[in-house]
Every structure is written in C-alpha cells, then in structure tokens.
Amino acid sequence: MEKNLEFPDLLRLIDERSTAFRAAVAAAPSLDAQVTTCPGWTLFDLVKHLGGGDRFWAAIVAAGPADGPPAEAVAARAALELPQEREALLAWLAASTQLLLSTLREAGPDADCWAWWSALQTPRTSGGVARHRVQESAVHTYDARLAGGAPQPLPLEVALDGVEEFLFAVCATSSAWPHKPTAFDFHAAEGRSWRLTVDGDGARSARIPTPTAATGEAPDAAGASVHGTASELVLYLYDRIKAESLRVDGDAGLLDLLRAWEPEQ
DSSP states (O other), X not given: OOOOXXXXXXXXXXXXXXXXXXXXXXXXXXXXXXXXXXXXXXXXXXXXXXXXXXXXXXXXXXXXXXXSOOHHHHHHHHTOOOOSSHHHHHHHHHHHHHHHHHHHHHHOTTOBOOOSSOTTXXXXXXXXXXXXXXXXXXXXXXXXXXXXXXXXXXXXXXXXXXXXXXXXXXXXXXXXXXXXXXXXXXEETTTEEEEEEEETTEEEEEEEOOOOTTTOSOSSOOSEEEEEOHHHHHHHHTTSSOXXXXXXXXXXXXXXXXXXXXXXX
16 A cells, blocks of 8 residues: 655645746746636636635644634735736745745644644644645646646646545545445556545545456446546546546446535535
8 A cells, every 4th residue: 555645745745836836827928817727717816826825824734723714814815915027926926835835844744723624534734734735736737837828737746646635635524425325436547546435424535456457346336437647537626627538437427416516514
C-alpha cells in the first residue's frame, strides 16, 4: 500500500503549484481572460481567489482549534483589494503563498484547526489543510493555463494524491445517501484504485486493489467504475471535464446522482 505524501512534500507541492500558477498568469495574454472552468470569472478573479485562500487558510491554521473560521479572516477575505498591475499582483500572490507556507511550517502537521470538511476521513489539522491546498493550487493552475490557451495535465504525484484527497475530504459524510446503496470505483491508469461506498450510513472511501487483465473487476462490482489517468480523475471530480471524457463501466446515471447529491453534513 502506497503511503500518503509526507508533510514536507505537501509544502513543496504547494510551493511548486503556486509557482506554476504565477507563471501561467504571467504568460496569459490578459488578466481579463475568461476562465471557462470557473464560469463568470476572469484570470484576475482566479488570482484573487487563490491568493485570498492562501491568506484565509494561514489565518485559520494560526488560530488553532475553533468551531469556525476566525471572523477577522472572513472579513479580510471579503474586503480584499488587489493591485491591478500584473507585476504587483504576482508579487502579492507570491507573498500570499509564502504566508501560508510559513504558517504551516510553524504549526507542523498535527496542529488542530477548523476546517469545512468532515473529520471522518480527513483530519481537521494543519496537515489536512496542507493536503487540500495542494489540490486547490493544482486545479487552479490547470484553470489558469486553460485560460491562457495552454492547459496541461496535473503532475502525477499531485494527481494520485488528489483523487484520494477529494474522496476522503470532499465526499466523506455521515449523511444518508438518499438512493439505493451502491459504490463507485475510480481506477487511475497509473495503477491505483479507490472505492467510494454510499448507503444509509453516508459516504466513505478506501483504496482497493487495481483490477488487472488476470483478475478483472472485483466480484462485488461497483455500480459505476470510472477509468482514466489520475489527472483526468481529479479534473473530473472537480467538474473540469465531463464523464464522457473518461471510460465509465456500469450505470453512468449513478454519477449524475452523485454529482447532484448535497449531504447535510
């Protein structure tokens, strides 16, 4: 069983993806370029979102255990005013990422803090925040590159962790699945697989053996199985590409039910 990325790796990847994001912004023809994967947003809006998010999560980690995000951090994010000139904007963005990274380093991986996700499978800790910010930075780098006309797949190291991070953080819930119990399998072409089980007890995920030509699908086949590269799976989960871009075995309609589901907790 492959291990999760270590905390220093997460910090390195936040830095690397943020650097790549800034490069995409620097190379784009205009800050007014439309981000088609974030309808209604320009590239400037995307910069504000990512940099504001870095500062917001830095404040959350620094605040420690809490029942919600610090009111000051919420107000500061709502009142953000960014420089309009590209070079100054990129400097602000770089400073935002460094603030997040320095706060995470000081906290270490196990500091408790508020987080919006369920603690069922992802801890509400600085380490959990770091893991999620890798994905935020990576997916928005894809968005920025797409806005500039040069999209690229997510790096493999990021993408493999990203499928699991999404399933464990975004999907985990104790809210009852309102349909017939079923399971969704996600198979990365690079050799890693996961199963998301949904039933009256909620949703939970686990790694599973990857089917091979010799073994085939598991006897207790999932209601729907999604096959693609790890990058494609992450982009699908974040609604950047459609299921039609991937190979889906089983009942593809179940994926529509999963996409539409809004658990209460």
